Amino acid sequence: MSNVAKKSDNTSHTLECGQKQIDERPVTSGRPSRDGNVSPAPDHSDSDHEEPDIESIKLVSDGTHDSRSNVKDSIGTSRNNSSGQGHRTSKTMADFMANNQKQDNYKDKPRGDRRRREPTPATTQGTRDLISKLKCCQIHRSDMLCLCFLFVILHAVSSEENLPSHAPNIVLILTDDQDKILGGMTPMVKVKELLQNEGTTFTNMFTPTPLCCPSRSSILTGRYSHNHNTVNNSISGNCASLSWQNSAEKETFAVFAHNAKYKTYFAGKYLNQYGKKTAGGPSHVPPGWSDWFGLVGNSKYYNFTVSDNGAVVTHGDAYHSDYLTDLLTYRSVKNIHKHRENNVDQPFLMMISTTAPHGPWNAAPQYEGKFLNLSAPRDGSFNKDGKNKHWLLRQAKNPMAEDSINYLDNAFRKRWQTLLSVDDLVAKVVTALNDTGQLDNTYIIYTSDNGYHLGQFSLPIDKRQLYEFDLRIPFIVRGPGVSKNVTRVEPIVNIDIAPTISDIANGGEGKFPASMDGISLLPLFNSDKKPKWRTDFLVEYHGEGSNNPRPECTEMDAGVSHCFPDCVCEDAFNNTYSCVRTLDTLNKVDLMYCEFTDSETFVELYNHTTDPHQLNNIRSTVDPQVLGKMNQRLIALGDCSGTTCRSSLPPKLTL
Template sequence: MLAHLALCLLGLVAAGGDGGHGHGHGKGKGPKKPASKPNIVLFITDDQDVGTHTREIMPRTFERLVDHGVNYENFFTPVSLCCPSRVSLLRTQAAHNHNITFVELPHGGWQKFNDYGYVSHTLPDFLQAVGYNTYYVGKYMNDHTVKNCVELPVSGFNASDILVDPYTYDYWRPAFSVNNGPAEIHNGSYSTDLVGEKSLRHLDTALAADEPFFIGIAPIGPHSYMDSSKRESSARLYMDTPEWPERHAHMFMDAKVPRTENFNPDEPMGVSWVKTLPKLNESNVEYIDEFYRGRLRSLQSVDELVGQVMDKLEAAGVMENTYVFYTADNGFAMGSHRRQPGKTLGYEDDIKVPLVIRGPGMPEGKTDTVSSYGMVDLSRTFLDLAGAKPDYEDDGTKINLHLGEGNKADRTYEKHRHSLSEYWLRGIEEGKFVEASYRDNNTYRTLRVHDEVAGQPVTYSYAVWCTGERELYDLVEDPYQVRNLLAGLNDVGPFAAFDAGDVPEDRQRLLHRLDALTLVLKTCKGESCVEPYGALFPQGRVSTLQQAMNRKYDEFFAALPKVHFDHCMLGFQNRLELPEWDNAWAYKK
């Protein structure tokens, strides 16, 4: 089963060629047909951190999407691992509610998704129910294999070409299940180019019909390369430098991983297994730089596809009624905190991913620095645009599309300034310098808050670990997370930060508030995921961190029980994550 464990990041695809770079920005032939429901195009890449989402690296994506839409600075993955993140997109649910938490059994993967009965109760199913034609090409979910792709079919698509294991991450030997049929292996074909060709064919079909359409385009770039022949014969993970077609071999020859403050520091930092990592040697750093160059080259085919898809949409004259989304399933870290390539942690490199939206009525070239959203909110936005609803309670809120204050359809949640990333399984490292693929004691909850206090913008990252350790970073002052404001207290005890005399009063007061938000969010459902202050203050007195910092609430927040783990154990074990929010604890005047 470990052969099926692949780290994912949904991906954009490209079919080779220039991809319309610098072309096709006109209106095309004019609207082909009137439609009351908008078309939705989703590009979702695999393991793309925000550091690789730049104009220099992806010029077509910036020219065709960012310059004509809104770039969201604060967008986060619910779990820094592909399969759980993708399930949150398909189900519009936080990971602790859908409980697909890993990439294979017993805690995750396509078989587990089926065991829970989620098939036929997913985003594309709900879109089809309100009249959409739906299509999908590329990476869908881990542990969707050549052995189970027929007996465990995907639901909700008019047509689909799904990459299947163990060939999913083999750039030159991909295998697709076409419309839930047996796997078709393509020896010697570059995966992203194939995803591009297939996507453009499905887009032709979608454009020829009278119904609104949804198409998901998910290449594997820039995910690590995994040789399918080794995955077939070994239980060990072989994850190495991403690969690229020859036309991109000349690019980024001198690129190196940015030498930020947290890159291979002289002193160890972090908590749990991270604080035990040795300093990277020169050979390891050179390898990480080459790995980085491979990631950048693998993204060029993705960038080309964005241009090709935009060319086709504009030529068809449907952009006046089409929303285009670009995102990734999780981020990726290289060398930060002395790490090998990988994800699965709650740091910014791992959980912060690109989100760009272009659509009718949206401003051009705008950057949203105010809101904070996650994958469930993206899924909820698709549902709201389509007028669709799931057949269960979802956990998302519609993303502010900045359509204008007078537009009732654009429900702006200016108070939505938080995201929670969760993790319950082993940490995973990648690359040839990794001695063991897995790291234990990697269970944590990370709260990300972007708000305002005393009239000044604040950004905090607060994490509670199963080891009893806590992390608190002021990301305005410390964007690379090298100064844990609670570091000196982790050896004292799990609650030391709340009552230690040497902790500044303002920091303790902030900590009580952040822990209270975590307490609500870690078991939230529905509206409490969107507005956790509503659970804490059911009478509506508080809805922002600035309001919560009022001293009159000090006693209330200090008295709330504190989030902690009984001990470390694999899988989502709610009985070990204490306490569970009780409405009886809500504020009473």
């Protein structure tokens, strides 16, 4: 009896060990589709996206708009998956979106229940198996076997310490033409809840060139326009040209992150001329990107072509299968889950580049009825004349025609409508990071390429100008070590994004390529730190004109472009300028000095402390010595490159 009992007891222990092995392995309930096809999107007719607080936006409308700030169902909680693996991703876009619509509010989840990636090397499946066997040998009391297993486990864990298993991930979300001055962030209630409240907001973020392609080139390379040589949106302006591909494109932050052993993902709008025949076609995949899903050409929401890792994919006008913002959401979320399953020890960089709120402003069907009672802000420089400004603003008709005002009001509403889908995108990306246990170890950066104007100085709609509404853009970051729910006032520029990403990818010790003109922002992510910071930077733009203006605008000077039916033109060949933007918060100096390359050699100077809307050009009333100092500083910044853009000191200025 004793022998039988002993045998039975051993069998019981053996089964228990086997069961333990099974329990400790990640349970995979499903995997995302790997065929690369984009499946249809869902019907969002039951969407509950909240209206934003717009009390800060002055409106010309008799209607009122409810002020709400709660995010409903914006983010799901983790379910039955403590390891961060084995998570089911919908195989179709419709399933994916529908599942996310049903998820619980992330903020309602108790803090202790939110999974996080621990700051220790993640054990691989092989090590977990060895640990299971060690438990078994302890049960059997085989000391020699236990010692052998213990030695192997220690060796395995030691080897894993050499893997970049806890290097932080990076997600850069870039919008298109999203302003800051005119309330462009007001619709983003989920961004506020998930990024602003959980991170740091920079209130003085600028683009050095207020136009899509040169600004995006600066974001990618960390260089001013005069150093990456992309000056406007045309091929002749070096936008995605073969010259760009053979030079600056080889030195983007994606290349440096890839060299630092990051897996890199891109989805969305790249550069305005990307994929065109004159730019090498859509088979060209820019270096540094492991996974590429790039829009061919400029911003669209329907009827577009993408390069899917070099393969041409066309989309039509069906919302459920073709709406670009939702496709970017689906692609990015799928890649987050797939990366976690297949590359658990490799950090990733992901850039998601939406076309919203750029024209043609096609909102998702469920958001077409939003903001219908709103009008564009009427304060500041709205519908003001440009009598003391360069010639392009002096040609604008003032007061504006009623048709122009109606047009820009409609644009204002539609821009906000398109942004609601971007707000959803942010929530679903954060959900995916949380569900895969990667949220606490991921930097999420949210920004835009340039600002926008809607009636300012009687210009209907566009960007390209040297004024605050076109230059100021949002910038928010959350992530490991980033202070929460705080703002910083130091002036930062989009040329700082590439050094920051490169710095993170290289260990966060201030290392980034010397060829970059910008500065790593990592020292500013902690509100307790007060590093010495820049007090000025360069703004530059090379006008984009046309030799064939609108037929009805023959009285206009040759070379104008982007003209409206009433012959108000937004650009011209000689709308070419360079500026020094001085923002010294310590000494309370807030200036903008600009020189134009035109027949007038026109100069504009504004004191933002007393004139925040840049209504009064004070070039003729200021001390000439100030003009001389600003001119010399402009020459220095206009010639700077790399370290000289960061090291040269601005002059001391008093007005």
